[in-house]
Amino acid sequence: MTTLADNLRALPDEALAALFRLRPDLVVPVPTDLSALAVRAQSRVSVARALDGLDEFTLRILDAARLSRDPDHGETSTETITTLAVGASRSGDRAGVRTAIDRLRALFLLYGPESALRVAAGVDEVCSPYPAGLGRPAAELDPDTAALVADPALLRRTLLAAPPAARAILDRLAAGPPVGTLPAAAPPGEGAAAPVSWLVDNGLLVPISDAGGVPGTPTAVELPREIGLLLRRESGPLGPLRPRPPAVTGMAREPKAADSAGAGQAMEAVRHTEALLEQLAAEPAPVLRSGGLGVRDLRRLARATGVDESTTALLLEVAYAAGLTGEVDLPGAATTRNGADQQIMPAAGYEGWRDGSLAHRWEHLARAWLTMTRQVGLVGQRDDRDRPIAPLSPEAERAGVPAIRRAVLDVLDGLDPGAAPTPDEVTELLGWRAPRRSLGREAGQREVLTEAALLGVTGLGALTSYGRLLLARWTAGDTRLGESADDPLGVRPDADGAAGGGTAAVRALDALLPAPVDHFLLQADLTVVVPGPPEPTLAAELAVVAEHESAGGASVHRVTGASVRRALDAGYAAEDLHTLFKRRSRTPVPQGLTYLVDDIARKHGGLRAGSAGAYLRSDDEALLSEVLADRRLAPMSLRRLAPTVLTTPHLAGRLLGALRDAGYAPVSEDATGATVLARPKVRRAPARGSVANRVTDPLATPRLSTPRLLGIVEQIRRGDAAARVARRAPSTVRDAGRSGGAGPAMPAGHAHTQALAVLQQAVRDKALVWVGYVDAHGATASRLVRPVSIGAGYLRAEDERTEMLHTFALHRITAAVLEE
Structure with missing residues (x-):
């Protein structure tokens, strides 16, 4: 029998490189030889990765291969699989089946010659135990049922005699999966258990477990494969097949209208984000002890921004992912009203973002949204401990969310410009493209469409032109994980981000947005x-x-008067x-x-305040008298020091505030009498980088260039050759140092001298030599090496298989034989 390792050895270098390009996880890390590569290619993790990228039709063809295997040898053939699949589809699409088989063989999920194909070992472990939704053969389940299916006429009469309720159960199990259960307490022959009991009694269902305490009452039953195939006579053995993806028939929008609607929403998203961050600058939000923002603060920010709470949560998460907000520890032992010792506020990079153009600001947010590992749709739901999930809390972290966003946007990107599919069409298409990845993620896919519309990536349900450019740049940016074909070192700067013009997405959005104005x-x-x-x-x-x-x-x-006074205070x-x-x-x-x-x-500057505590002086003595007599300023404890000077024990800042509240317009001065220009101090969180600058998928494997792939192939083949040679070490080396099988022993003097002579000659000739030695545990071992030097009682040699330098103590070497 030809093994997978043998098939891999027979491949040319280009074919092995193509396998590594399809399944890059096989070379992370690089396997030592082809046998190790074959083991990894059949491991559960690697097989699951390969299956996750297959569409529904290809997975069904793999099920056909599993169904059609010979029970004795485990082999099938291309013709057998094609006959089974074409008969099931009723469409005669032999070319589509052949394409699916070729894809499975390219991934080495199927391997071997076309007449003797074998399924990779890990496939059965990862996939359902019921291929194509069919149960096990009757011979494996029950002898009576096996006898029933062996008589086709009797089987048809039994099926025709089934009551309607029992036939409905059979049809449901025939569609897959073939296993059904009943409550353990259901009495036999009554209620829902009555049709099941009839089917079991007549051999059409086989019980595979009994109810505890009620012997003979089935709680789990299985439909034998032969009966399932008979019930599928209309749709075929594999059930209904869809060789082509489902068609998208959503509404077609005018591309310009979609771009205009998306640009307007992008402008609103940037505006609302800026308003949200300004609110956080004016009143930072405390961080809960469990992480995230509380419901009260979320509602406050939503009211101040003028959007609903779900949109506010989305903007908060995107701004945090973009590095525009961050946490700040409160000074000393101060805590907020709920006891937290951190606050959320704008980060140090916020001013730089705010000063950029509208299109640049939008791209910064959109790129962070594409790559952030946060599922905002979970905010407000309950976690495992029945507590509400707060925005920015750890419970909303999901590593697979960027992949969901990419899959959804790839669907929109693959349609014609202006195509606006419905959410149901998008989820159905994703379910066909990658059913294993899409299972259970339908809600997340719909959330992506909603978020894309809120951020202006889509307009009127269609992907915008600038959104398409952003997605193309994001996909091209994945080359940061490895090497691009034309830039293997990854050192070339981004041409799209050339100085002055911005990226292509920024330029496209700039053309849609109203031009910035310099007047009012x-x-x-x-x-x-x-x-x-x-x-x-x-x-x-x-x-x-x-x-x-x-x-x-x-x-x-x-x-207003206050705004004019603020401007005068600012200089x-x-x-x-x-x-x-x-x-x-x-x-x-x-x-x-x-x-x-x-x-x-x-009036501005007519009064000047300093510190004494603080003093107040003015050339207008009448004005100072008015201030001194003002009862509203009595808490300041003003006292006249001179006709033009008043003093107070309070600090200058408090004096200035009290005077302004009373309607006066004082200014602050320093010790020399110069006016002090001041703006309100702005607190900022430490600078944070955007998640858009990080690797999108922490589990992603690098994309390798063709030269690098061929280098890996050469390294594996060299290691495989060395491993095969290592198994043929000379017997004189393997047996050296052993004394009658009683355990390792040190070499005799003549043998040791002869080994040293061989090693010295190998150093001069740079030749390969087999070295037998006694390791630190007292066991004998052998290694094929190329000696580099001998000195100070040690041999230094390079192992060509691992490309590592080893050091051997000369007194532990038992034998040395030149490689022939």
Whole structure:
């Protein structure tokens, strides 16, 4: 019988390299020889990986191979499999069956000549014990049932005599799986057990277990294979087959309309994320002791952002994955109201992200979403301990989520531009493409479609043009795991990310978004209308001189006395504000705004505060008298030191706040009398990297270039040759050092001298030599090596099989024979 290792040895180098390209896990780490490779190729883990990538039709063809195996030799043939499958499909698609068989043989799940194909050993361990949903042969289950199926006429009469309820059970088991169960307490012959009892009594079902305490009452029954095949006479032995993937007949959208809708949603996603992070900057959210954010804080952030809680959770998770937020330890022993000692707030890289263009900011978020290992749909559900899963909590971590996103987006990417399949069509197609991977993941696949729509990756249900470019770059980025064909060292910079232009996805989205504006429209009621996304510099200026009121395609701000005072505190002079409004506004500056700025500026700085505790001075003695007499400032304990100076025991910051609350406009000064310009201190979490810069799948294996694959093939063949030679070590080497089989013994003087002479000659000739030696445990061993040097009582030699340098003590060497 030809083994899998023999089949692998017979392959040319190019065919072995093609196998490693299809199953890269076989060379991680590189096996020592082809026998080790054959063992790994049939292991449960490796076979499961190979099966996970197969479609429904190919898996059914593999079931056909398992069904058609000869029970004595375990072999089948291509013709037998084709006949079984073509007869089942009723379509005569012999080419499709042959393609599936070729794919299975390329993966070495089937191996051997076409007339004697064998199934890899690990397949039966990984797959269902019931191939194609058929039970075991009747001969393995029960002799009476075997006698029944041996008489076709009697079997047909028994089936025709079955009651309707019993026939319904048979049809259900015939569709697979062929095993059914009943409650152990069900009385025989009554209720749901009555039709089952009839089938068991007539030999159509075989009991495979009994109810505890009720002998003879079946709790599990199995439908024999022969009866299942008879019941499948219409659909065929393998059941209904689908050689082609299910068709997608969803609504077709205009590509431009889908792009426009997606771009609008992308702009909203960026805006809501920025608003969310600004809320976290103003009031950081405490971290629960169990991890994540509490329900109360999630609701607060949702209300402030203006979106629902599920969308808020998604944006929180994406922002955290993108490195825009992070945890900060509270100083000292301070704790938040719920006892946590950490808070979530924007990270150090937030300002850099906020200053980028809208398209760059969106791409940063979208790439983090594609690669983050967080299943946001679990937020709000209950965990194993019946506790709600919070956003950013460890319970929402799922390593397989990036693969689900890739599979769903690959479905959309494979359709025509503008195609908008329904969620049911997407899940059905994924179930055909990779049924083993998709089983139980339908809810996660639907969540991906919802999240993609919220983030603007899709528009009107179709993948956008810039989303398609982003997906292409993400797929190409997987070469970071290994080597690309044209850049084996992985050192070439990303051409798409050239300076100035951004990636192709960014450029495509930029063309769809409204151009950033560098101006605004001033209204008579002091509102500022920005007719588009503001440039970063304009946004920074508006954040200082105006209050934000509403967002959208055209954002609205308002100039107030407080905002003008804030601008003056930040270092603007009245003339600077007048110039700013004239330069930025496309409408005339309202007279009321001019008066407001001049009035606030005239009062601004009239009072100057310092530390004494703190002091207050002014050239206007009447103003100081008014402040001293103001009852609202009585808690400050002001005291006049001079006609132009007041002092307080409180710090300057508290004095400034009290004066401003009372309607005054003081400024702070330093010890020299110079005005101190100050903006509010912004706390930030430590900088964090985005998950988009990490490996997508921690279990992923590298993609290797053809030269590297051929090098691995050469290394394995060299190791295989060395292993085969090692089994033919000379008997003089294997037996040296043994004394009548009583155990290892040290070499005699003449033999040791002769071995040293052979080794010295091998060093000069750089020849291979068999070395027999006694190891540290007293056992004799032999090794084929190439001596490098002899000195200081040691032999240093290279093992060509493992390419490692070994050191042998000369007094432990028992024999040395040159390799012929």
